[in-house]
Amino acid sequence: MxxxxxxxxxxxxxxxxxxxxxxxxxxxxxxxxxxxxxxxxxxxxxxxxxxxxxxxxxxxxxxxxxxxxxxxxxxxxxxxxxxxxxxxxxxxxxxxxxxxxxxxxxxxxxxxxxxxxxxxxxxxxxxxxxxxxxxxxxxSLTTNKKDIEHMIFDLYKSLFKIRIKILFRKKGKRNHIEKxxxxxxxxxxxxxxxxxxxxxxxxxxxxxxxxxxxxxxxxxxxxxxxxxxxxxxxxxxxxxxxxxxxxxxxFSTNSNSLNNNKSAYFRVKNMLNSMKRYKDLLEGE
Missing domain, CATH: 3.90.550.10 (Spore Coat Polysaccharide Biosynthesis Protein SpsA; Chain A)
Structure with a gap:
């Protein structure tokens, strides 16, 4: 069986x-x-x-x-x-x-x-x-190491921008379903x-x-x-x-701007960590 x-x-x-x-x-x-x-x-x-x-x-x-x-x-x-x-x-x-x-x-x-x-x-x-x-x-994500390094750099920039928004309580975007x-x-x-x-x-x-x-x-x-x-x-x-x-x-429709930014920070931070892990595996860790 x-x-x-x-x-x-x-x-x-x-x-x-x-x-x-x-x-x-x-x-x-x-x-x-x-x-x-x-x-x-x-x-x-x-x-x-x-x-x-x-x-x-x-x-x-x-x-x-x-x-x-x-x-x-x-x-x-x-x-x-x-x-x-x-x-x-x-x-x-x-x-x-x-x-x-x-x-x-x-x-x-x-x-x-x-x-x-x-x-x-x-x-x-x-x-x-x-x-x-x-x-x-x-x-499918690229397996080109240089491209991955550029993506990691872009994620660091995104993380910095979101932290500024949180600090100054700027309006954040709502979550959405990626299509x-x-x-x-x-x-x-x-x-x-x-x-x-x-x-x-x-x-x-x-x-x-x-x-x-x-x-x-x-x-x-x-x-x-x-x-x-x-x-x-x-x-x-x-x-x-x-x-x-x-x-x-x-996704929740009643989230406020600060929570949207915190959610975005959580997503980008974890995406960054995962991208770095992917790079390590590409390099044959």
Missing amino acids: TKIGVVILNYIEYGITIDCINSFCRQTDDNINVKIIVVDNSSPNESFDVLQNEFKDNLNISVVKTPKNLGFANGNNYGYNVLKEYMDPDFVIFSNSDIILPENGLYKWILQCKNDYNFGVLGPSIYSINGDFYQNPIR WSNTDYGKFHDDLTLHGAFQIMSKEYFNKYKEAYDTGTFLYMEEDILRLRCIKSNLRMIYSPDFIVHHLQS
Whole structure:
């Protein structure tokens, strides 16, 4: 029997997470053994207690809580390590908590893709409900070291400008859903980067890497580093549009200018740290 693990990372928004988990529970296949690990990433609210109580009678679901907010990569790694206590999975699905599976057939699709393409990492079509566009695959980051150095310099400049805005309480921009012209979503690809909202890793991937994601980031660029891993290890990163998931992305509309600037500072600071990590990996750290 094929063993498939699912890791879902929750932070604060437990209502959306419950909907996500229930959409996984509607996936049925008698030949698949599924274990779902829900990781509450040390939410500063009642998330852990609510989720634990909601699924306490379902033996296929375990809810755990990290000792502190570990970020995206290490939060998912935490869930993967818990999963290994229950099974030696053939595949592991890493899903954002705001993902909804609108149809059955997920596991059949995974097995078919494995048979056809022998992937290391697999990604489906991801449709952003609020952004109204297809997010997968994403634009691949350059591997040119000089270009990366220029990007790092630009991020330092952005960080300085945001600090000035915070200091003088200048108006900041609201968060928004980034959109791009995606002409690749309807085609099969094995040479592009996969969006991090929903990724499937095979046993072949974990034969090469102990952890799902590089431990050197808190947030951002996990997809780019994952692609770099696959390139270096000759693992196939496959995009197949034959299965679709819905991404519910949303942002607060009542944030003030100061909070917008602080949020921007947080994003750019973490992007900078991740970009420096990416550069280190390019240089063969």
